[in-house]
Amino acid sequence: MSGSGGAVGFIGLGMMGLPMARSLLRRGRSLVACDTSTEARAALAEGATPGALRFVDDPAGLADAADIVVLMLPDSRVVAQVMEGAGGLLPVLRPGQLVIDMGSSLPGETRRLAALAAARGAMVMDAPVSGSVVKARSGTLAIMAGGDDAAWAKAEPVLRDMGEALIRTGAVGSAHAMKALNNYVYAAGLLATAEALRMAEAAGLDLAVFADVLNASSGRNVATETKVKQEILPGRYQGGFQLGLMRKDLETAGTIAAETGFDARALELCRSLWADAVAALGPKADNTEIHKVLGGGR
Known part of the structure; x- marks a missing residue:
């Protein structure tokens, strides 16, 4: 079991996000999750080890519970809403916290949000994935990772619980x-x-x-x-x-x-x-x- 440290926050339990979150649980991670879909929350909870999973009502609720928050969202518009909208992550990020955007976002938007997070002493890293739902289920995705050494050091153990091939691509935004x-x-x-x-x-x-x-x-x-x-x-x-x-x-x-x-x-x-x-x-x-x-x- 590779799970260690505090809980990981996870937002976005869609076609890819749900099996990725399940992979984290299977590797011994504790999760604090947020998703608007009742069905998705129920699907993640099914079979989860008691005490390993809990849900919060909005993204901001993850800030107190997790030093690392994974986003697996449809596009940059939704990422911006989760980060900057009502109940969003950005206003409550603490120094040293890391947000990992694992969806397929616009590189320019990723850089913009990274700069806003950096002003609060926090970090944003882009880590989009390659591979089908089958690879998400087995935890063998290919993951590209854009970010500095500090972000990488914090993210790598969590990313390895979801992926098999991890490739550092350079500065934030380069992976997207x-x-x-x-x-x-x-x-x-x-x-x-x-x-x-x-x-x-x-x-x-x-x-x-x-x-x-x-x-x-x-x-x-x-x-x-x-x-x-x-x-x-x-x-x-x-x-x-x-x-x-x-x-x-x-x-x-x-x-x-x-x-x-x-x-x-x-x-x-x-x-x-x-x-x-x-x-x-x-x-x-x-x-x-x-x-x-x-x-x-x-």
């Missing part, structure tokens, strides 16, 4: 930037894979054999390895990542292009096609369903 750019590369690979499958289908090729060719050749990528035979060809479309989240990450990558002045034309095309998929199927559809859209599916 790298996560967005990584997801752009993944989105482009999955899009190209889905298009190639549709063309192979139209040409009358054996798609299972084509998948073998891709995975033995230079076209191999994570989509060809983990999505084609597992999700797309059998028509399961349950890859574990929503279209709306993919679009959000691509929009974040777009802000990086704008901030740097880089003319990212391939990114613009990718953003447009993924936006079309969201319009066709809705934001909660699985990301592998881009294959349906390319085949005219709605």
